[in-house]
Amino acid sequence: xxxxxxxxxxxxxxxxxxxxxxxxxxxxxxxxxxxxxxxxxxxxxxxxxxxxxxxxxxxxxxxxxxxxxxx
Numbered sequence: 001x002x003x004x005x006x007x008x009x010x011x012x013x014x015x016x017x018x019x020x021x022x023x024x025x026x027x028x029x030x031x032x033x034x035x036x037x038x039x040x041x042x043x044x045x046x047x048x049x050x051x052x053x054x055x056x057x058x059x060x061x062x063x064x065x066x067x068x069x070x071x
Contacts, residue, residue, distance in 0.1 A: 006044040007032045014038060016054070023053050 010020070014037045021040075024030040030050045033041040042050060 005032055007041040008044050008047050009035075010040050010042050011038055019054060019057055020050065023050065023057065 010017075012020070017038060017040060020030070020042075021034070030042050030046045031040050032043055035041065
């Protein structure tokens with residue numbers, strides 16, 4: 001008999017959802033259901049790890065910060 005999985009609804013921009021989908025494609029361990037362009041249901045026990053992976057991915061894509069103090 002199938003078991004229920006606790007999930008969390010994540011609403012975000014399509015660009016962020018694309019990154020979440022990309023992260024999930026590696027091991028298929030985060031997403032329960034893809035609802036539409038801006039919403040997915042994620043396993044409740046994986047939300048914190050997904051947030052961390054998403055933050056890491058976003059930091060990788062940011063341009064370097066100029067800390068020289070010049071404008």
